Amino acid sequence: MKHNLLACLSLWVGTLVAQTPNNDPRFKNMDTYADSVLKQFHIAGFAVAVVENDKVIYAKGFGYRDYEKKLPVTPNTVFPINSCTKAFTGALCGILAEAGKLGLDQPVHQYIPWFRFYNDYTTEHATIRDLMAHRTGLPRHDQVSDFFDNAQPRDSLINRIRYLQPFTELRGKYHYNNLMYTVLGVVSEKITGQSYEQTLTERLLMPLDMSNTYLSAAGLMASPDHSLGYYYDEQTGKIMAGDYGNEPNPNCPAGGIVSSVMDMSKWLTAWLNGGKYKDKQVIPDWYVKEAIHPQMPIDNYSYGLGWYLSAFRGGHFRVEHSGTGRLSNSTACFYPDANGYSSPHRVGIVVLSNEFGDYATSLIRDYLSDRLLNEGRTDLPGTNGDWASWFPGYKTYYASNHKPNADQSANPMKPAPLSHPLKDYTGNYFNPGYGTIDVHLKGSELVARFNKVDLVLKHFTYDIFEASPGGRLRFTTDNEGKIVTITMPLEEMVSDIVFERTK
Template identity: 25%
Template sequence: MKWLRLLALSVSLAAAGPALADPPGDLDARVEALRKQVGATGVSIAIVENGRTTLTRGWGVRKLGDAAKVDGATIFQTGSVGKAMTAAALAVLVDDGKIAWDDPVIRHIPWFRMYDPWVTREITVRDLLIHRSGLGLGQGDLMFVPRTNLTRRETVERVAFLKPKTSFRSAYAYDNILYAVAGQLIEEVTGKTWEVFMRERILRPGGMKHATSDSEDRFRVVNRSYPHARVSGPLRGLGPQELLNERDELGRNGAPAGGLAMSAEDMAAWLKIQLAHGALPGGGRLFSEAQALEMWKPVVTMPITPLPATLAPAMPNYQAYALGWQVQDYRGHRIIAHSGGVFGSITRTVIVPDRDVAFTIMMNSEDSGMLLGLYYMLLDHYLGANDRDWIKNWQDWYAERLEGGRSYLAQVKASTPVKVGPSLDLARYAGRYRDPWYGDVVVRSTPAGLTIDFTSTPRMVGRLKHWQYDSFLMEFDEKGIEPAYVTFALDADGSITGVRLKAANPIADFSWDYHDLDLKPVEEAK
């Protein structure tokens, strides 16, 4: 295709110029000054270039109230950056001859089902990784957000009840749930859990000596970062930085989508393998060059999100998803990248193949403006581009986004709901309601009012406060859980026929997919 030829030309021309081999001379001072300005807890950066590690170090502390410093060996939760490692685990199985990218999933998980029988038959291993299944954005994430008591197999079995939003392979929509299926597929093929296979075939052979794939292993690491977030303001991201409970992590059933913890030193080892197309520094291979190229190959076109004028140069001309990686252009260069985020930690990784450089930034807080500012500042440094004051511009963007959310919530709070309803006595709303993919949600009537309990998610409990008509505002006991509107549907005789939900916060993370629930009363439980 013409655009591929033009891209290849631009890459070859760009490759003629040497990369800047060393990190910016003032990087140490800039990162620390920014960290203090923002109030971020800790930061860690890994940089590799031309086959050598040029930086693995940290700034700040591992935990608020504790003097222990972040260094190059401190492990951070990396979120969806780990999707590329799940893809690499599958690539190892392709090299072993155990699977092929275009094998139907049911060849290896005979009991697996999608909502549509035709899709069940056609969906392939490749499809699990590239967000074109027909599911909606983040659909099914409530099965492991914010935590769960579901096993991975139970979660995969419930995928059969997720109604698609588009036809199969017709559109891009980011999901996590099919990476859980990919993890289950690894177990079905090898007899080893995703956690064990990752440790034995990816992390340790790849020289990632600090990295963990299992929660209990992570909790045993002394030099680990703790999660932090701003959860006491009017919406998440506002208010003082607070230490979160590290054991209240995303459900391990979804770990193949983002359950790895790694240090800067681990990331440097991983990035060297990526730049070497699967070759290990000491000889041998983690995966073949053919699979390395396959994982970087764009498959599904992604929509491009408009940005304000101050950030316009960051908008790509093309953007696509590969196998666990996002591929796009930036200043005429091909960029292989991915972001990651779990509660209290965020990460960004980038590879610039034609400059033979790659880096990762990890933070144990949710200050996205800082992360993106550092990311583009370093990217421009290694491309020899002029400084566009990325740190300030991204910080401003993040602040404006939060302010927009705050303003919206203030308007909602100031507005007067219609003083109509509820239609029934509160006790009549009580009952057990069931969604086929999530499970049961229980509404109880107490002397203090209605309460709600998401039974598949431990301690996801709260109160229902009447809003208007037959809608209630759901407020949780735990500050970090997004509130939502709960609306009961009634038939002509006043019987409840169903319940629908919607997040109250307009910029709530897409993983709070309340809107995908279709709760129906369980009559025998009343």
């Protein structure tokens, strides 16, 4: 009952903020700019909130949360925040460390004795901090969770890590890895004896009054003010609706939270005030400092604990994380004072969108950052179509997403024939890290079922097929000519993944 009351109060406060006229000159052209972003990037809708010190000074929705029904986005519209979830999982580890339940520099296997990496050294020495800072030596291996059967427990997912090949040694190099944050979620479960979702709700969401925040796609769809997910179809030139799904998410600690910009503003308020929210220490002060301190260098910026750290416009220390999903995108950032929490430029920005691709949310974030930090930029990017000059990365983005289809007819490749009849390729192929591929005939087509995903196989040349969607896979034979394996380039940082035939 209390949680429902908070939800109603949150909705009322969010509506009040949205309807209050904002005469701050820093937001003078925001409506025009937002309209330009919606049109240029073919986005259905997004929401923005800005926090200054401990107050929300701006919150507004643009476009539609339901494009077909023309239902508008509001500051309380719920979107997936995707990888912005990682800072929540990191903060939960800090809270558990404050309670004496774990140590950031203790080996992971101390809390999950059965957990293993590919090699013994990493198993024995990888710490909680190593996982949080993406420095275990593992590449992404995202397809492991992408094709994982969500009906299986979270333990089953992270048990596959022991079979995943690293690309460098422990602490040798930064490389982003979603699975490591799922491991952290399991650590919290083993320590507390309850689910990650329950612990996060009790230790973070409730103390921050984040009553419009959920930990599943089912929670998102149950919210009366939720956004559907969309993508832009280049062939038809239309914004198309997609399906978030309704299954449990074993990878929730890495990217499963759904929230609104009003709720996320409470999250940013705590970070801007040393972990305090309404004078209550929710996130330990020492952890806030650790999390926004560089843990692993990455070219001209670095990674902290669940946050990227950089210098905006060369002079403003920025703490940021973005999140990209199949049908949504998010970014949250804040600018703390390096000497404490009293800077006049102590601001936070959150942008949540219902369409794939991070350039639009990044543009909005940086546009607002310029104005809030008095960088003196008075141009309005995009209104004259000159996006590339304002945001260098957009030129590459636009070229890669709007290039004409290449004409393959001039020099077509003549495919070499298959070595076997199609039925000889059917069977089950297994990799302990990635799972099972069931290859079967569907009419005259060869189909590969990767857990619950069907990939239609089109012959390319020899025993190589194009998997749609998915890329190429290759069947190989033994010395007797029998088809025994499938190899797929599922992780570019290591050798092709091999699936051995089991029947």
